[in-house]
Amino acid sequence: MPRIKRGVTTRTKHKRLLDQAKGYRGRRKNTIRVARQAVEKAGQYAYRDRKVKKRNFRALWIQRINAAVREEGLTYSQFMHGVKLAGIELDRKVMADLAMNEGAAFGAIIKQAKQALPA
Numbered sequence: 311m312p313r314i315k316r317g318v319t320t321r322t323k324h325k326r327l328l329d330q331a332k333g334y335r336g337r338r339k340n341t342i343r344v345a346r347q348a349v350e351k352a353g354q355y356a357y358r359d360r361k362v363k364k365r366n367f368r369a370l371w372i373q374r375i376n377a378a379v380r381e382e383g384l385t386y387s388q389f390m391h392g393v394k395l396a397g398i399e400l401d402r403k404v405m406a407d408l409a410m411n412e413g414a415a416f417g418a419i420i421k422q423a424k425q426a427l428p429a
Contacts, residue, residue: 371406378409382420392423 324342330352331338331345338348376386384392393400398419400408408416 368402371402374406374409375402378416379420382417384420384424388427389420389423392427393419396422396426398422
């Protein structure tokens with residue numbers, strides 16, 4: 311059975327790995343063993359932080375809605391309860407954008423939510 315030389319495939323794998331490690335500092339950018347560890351860890355951070363990013367944005371939207379609603383004398387939880395009772399089906403992202411950029415429109419939503427709340 312003839313001997314199989316693997317230099318081409320190994321070099322291709324190494325090249326791909328080093329391309330992913332481009333921009334790293336020290337040996338992490340040019341040593342295969344260290345670069346592999348760095349790229350693997352970076353992938354773990356990227357996977358985790360895609361979920362953390364969603365959490366952070368939701369928290370930001372809630373803070374923005376809360377700040378706008380408190381000016382009208384409601385708390386965030388009271389407002390959200392009123393929104394559910396009023397049947398307004400806007401998500402937090404859209405409501406936060408309205409609160410930041412379209413004050414009058416968000417004021418109308420707050421008014422509807424207040425009316426829907428039991429007195």
